[in-house]
Amino acid sequence: MLATPSSTPELNPPAPPAASTGPRITRGHSCVLCQQRKVRCDRQKPCSNCIKAGAECVTSAPSLPRRKRKKLSEVDLGVKLKHYEQLLKKAGVKVEDEEFPHDWETREYQKASQDVVGLMVPRASDAETGALFANKGESHYVENTLWENLRDEILDPKDPLPGSTSSDDETNETGMFPYAESLLVGHTAPSTSLTSLHPQPVNIFRLWQTYLTNVNPMVKMFHAPTVQQIILDASANLEKVSRPTEALMFSIYLLAVTSLTPAECERMFGETRMTLLSRYSHGAQQALINSKFLKSLNISTLQAYMLFLLGMRKFYDAHSIWILTGSAVRIAQRLGLHRDGSRYKISVFDAEMRRRTWWQIAFLDGHASKLAGAGFPSWLIKFDTKTPMNLSDSDLSPEMKDLPQEKEGATEMIFCCLRYEVAQTIRKYGAFSRDSDTIQLPTGIEHTPAKDKAIDDLEKMFQDKYLRFCDPSIPLHLLVVYCAKSVIASMKIMAHHPRQYPDKGASMTQTERDNLFRECYKILEVDNLGHSISAIQGYLWHVQHYFQLDAFIYVLSELRTRFTGDEVDRAWHQVKAAYDSHPDMLTNTKNALYFAIGNLCLKAWRAREAAGFVNQGGYQIGIPPYITQLRELRKGTELSKSGNDPRNAAQHAKVCHLIEHNPTSVMQQNNAFQQSADQFSNMDLALDMEMPEITSVDWEYWQTLMDGDLPAYQDDGNGFLN
Structure with a gap:
């Protein structure tokens, strides 16, 4: 048994053996002087050599005993071997003996410790790898195998987390190196x-x-x-x-x-x-x-x-x-x-x-x-x-031990919850494509009934879970009602858009075309109504970023062949209101898409004028101010005022030609815009959709999509002309 050596006389030394007349130095340890002289020490306290030399007999502290190495069983060896093989494979080293049997369980070495560095992700599957390190309000999740596999060898629970900025980083305060931010x-x-x-x-x-x-x-x-x-x-x-x-x-x-x-x-x-x-x-x-x-x-x-x-x-x-x-x-x-x-x-x-x-x-x-x-x-x-959860902030507290039961109906979270439901619908019907790294959904007309059912289910869920609890006198609830209508109409457009047809809509029936036109201008109505209601003006900073340009383009394309009827008049009214609500579409001539949409609008108006439907009741209807402004902006106005590069003019001409002659393909995109418009994935998670500025699109690819105007229909008495 080891004793604690000490030179302090007040401490009681261990009991000496019966044959000894005084205390002995611990077995196996000579005094310091004997060690230095390299002579045999009798291990007495004091030893005889120190007595003869008249020196103080000082003993050195014993070293800790060497831990007896536990003999590893064959299973333990197998576990360690497999662990090291996995480390080598992850590091890119080829392991030759691939046929070595691994029948043992290897989860033991993955167990998380109870300290800060042991908050591991449960390994429910091979895909669920990673570790979360949390300490003093900060957290750090790592999936990189180097960090994860060395967590026990490197990290100390008392140390700050890797990359923590809890203390000032003074390593680059001089600005000698560029700041990544x-x-x-x-x-x-x-x-x-x-x-x-x-x-x-x-x-x-x-x-x-x-x-x-x-x-x-x-x-x-x-x-x-x-x-x-x-x-x-x-x-x-x-x-x-x-x-x-x-x-x-x-x-x-x-x-x-x-x-x-x-x-x-x-x-x-x-x-x-x-x-x-x-x-x-x-x-x-x-x-x-x-x-x-x-x-x-x-x-x-x-x-x-x-x-x-x-x-x-x-x-x-x-x-x-x-x-x-x-x-x-x-x-x-x-x-x-x-x-x-x-x-x-x-x-x-x-x-x-x-x-x-x-x-x-x-x-x-x-x-x-x-x-x-x-x-x-x-x-x-x-x-x-x-x-x-659908819980207001008043239902939550930092001190709570358990979350309360989720509320039914309208809470402070109602707008966000509506967005969550749309996102979950997209994720539910999406499938990951390893080739394109994008969400893929069924395409083609054969999948339309399934998509219609999914949309109907979502609409019913909106009504049962949220809308029936809304009070239109509350601005937020009113906005939620409008957004719910808009998102359902948008998803219906995506499910029935002509782009899903191999013939780009030539085989669509007149009823299908009418329904799609109706859904599109309903979306414009909802958006324009939202901009006109003073109660929800405070929310427009967010909503205006998600204008449904896809619906706007389709309405304008249809107005080239539709000239009479209440729906046509309503559609033109919504076009005017859209330009009033989104003046950037009118004035931003540097945006290729906005400029081309303006050209499409002018073409639809010229067709209306040519058909003689700007005369009603024997008098000429005044030209709307937005038409006048669009025409003025195109008198000698180029798309970009930043230069006269002929390539810019060529790109401008191509996109304008495309959107005028085949507007239903304007949202179909190449590598830069891969998602198909008939998919739910083309629906933005924020309920509506905004088009980007066309800055780096493959214009040649767009040119290949221009296969002529949409099929026109014979006049059936409802205002359709061939």
């Missing part, structure tokens, strides 16, 4: 103080209240009561505010101003809307850089980044937004948001906030991917994060 949100100085850019505390509260009214119902990403307390505390001492909180505050300022009209900004803050947008967008950008958002493991920083992107959609092109939302997806995956929080040892409240954040990222990136021509990425059907 500047590649995404602009070149600005690191660690810049933003105290002077904050509004006065009273205006901070006004902006927060505006956010709660106009933005929060559209983008339920965090727990508003918790964030409100954080903002109140921060506004009392802006010089001491944490970097993630400051980034979140500036993003909230930005979106609050985005949701206001110019008159409201002048009245509330005494400054122009553009001045406020410029100030807070720069502040939000710098705050994100200060927080090192690309490396941060703080979910508040990620939420701030998402709000910043929502506010900058109008000012960034579609491709830039797609790149930026893609970085948000990667950050979220690093935090493990794509794995449901119920799988890990985090609170139910945090798990719910993670779900809210992840789904908002999914909406924005799915939309941005489509606008940038990338199609829906494969990760949209691979994550397992549950949809957030």
Whole structure:
């Protein structure tokens, strides 16, 4: 038995053997002097050599005994062997002995420890790999085999998480190296103080209240009561505010101003809307850089980044937004948001906030991917994060141990829940294609009945689960009703669009064509009605990004051959209202698609004039102002004022010719726009759809789609001409 050596006389030494007259040095350990002289020590205390030399007899501390190596059984050896073989294979090393039998269970080495580095994903299948590291409000999800397999050898539970920014990173404060953030949100100085850019505390509260009214119902990403307390505390001492909180505050300022009209900004803050947008967008950008958002493991920083992107959609092109939302997806995956929080040892409240954040990222990136021509990425059907529950913020608390039962009916989450249902429908009927990395859905007319049933089921679910509880006197409920109608009509258009036919709609019956025309102008009616109702003006900042240009194009194409009837008059009225509600379509001559749509509109109006249907009751109907403006803009106006490159003019001519002569193929796209319009995947997760600027499309591919005008029909007495 080992004893603890000591030179302190007060300590009681171990009992000596019976034959000894004094205490002995522990067996196998000579005193220090004997070791130095390399002489035999009698191991007495003191030893005889030290007594003769008149020196103090000092013993060295015994080393720990060598642990007896446990003999490994054949099964244990097999487990370790298979583990090492897997490591070698993942590292790209070919293992020759592929026929070695592996009949033992290998899950033992995958067990998670109870400390911070052991929150492992359950290995329910080979596809479910990865680990979540969580500590002090930060989390880090890793699927890379190098990190995962070395977690026990490298990470210590007491150490900060890899990539954590809980402490200031001073390794590059001099700016000697370029900051990665500047590649995404602009070149600005690191660690810049933003105290002077904050509004006065009273205006901070006004902006927060505006956010709660106009933005929060559209983008339920965090727990508003918790964030409100954080903002109140921060506004009392802006010089001491944490970097993630400051980034979140500036993003909230930005979106609050985005949701206001110019008159409201002048009245509330005494400054122009553009001045406020410029100030807070720069502040939000710098705050994100200060927080090192690309490396941060703080979910508040990620939420701030998402709000910043929502506010900058109008000012960034579609491709830039797609790149930026893609970085948000990667950050979220690093935090493990794509794995449901119920799988890990985090609170139910945090798990719910993670779900809210992840789904908002999914909406924005799915939309941005489509606008940038990338199609829906494969990760949209691979994550397992549950949809957030239909619960108001008042039903949740950071201290709660269990989530309450989900509410039935209308809550603060009703708009977002409607979007979740659409997204789940897309995911349910989608299938991952390994070749294209996009969501594939059944195409062709033979699948139309199945798609009709899916749409009918979704419509019934909307009615039973949400709409029957809505009170139209409440602005949010009114918006939900309109959006539900719009999304159902949009999905019907996608299911019955002429593009799904091999002959591009030539075999469509007149009834099918009429129904599609009717659904399209109904979508325009819903959109225009939303822009005219003052009660929901505060939500238009979000809704106006999702105008259904596909429906607008189809209506204009049909109006080239439809001249009389109430439906035709209603359709032309909706065209006028659409240009009033979306003036960019009228004035933005740099957008190739908008310019070509204007040409299609003028062609439809010329056909109406040629048919003599602009004369009613013996008098000439006045030319609508938008027609006059479209004509004026085309007098010597080129698509791009940035140069006279003949290639630009050629591209302009091609897209204009395409949309005028075959408008039903305008949404059919090549590698840049892979999803087919008859698929649910062409429906944006945000209920409506926006077309991108046509900047890098394969124009030659588009040219091959131009196979002539849509088939015209004989006049059957209802206003159709051959």
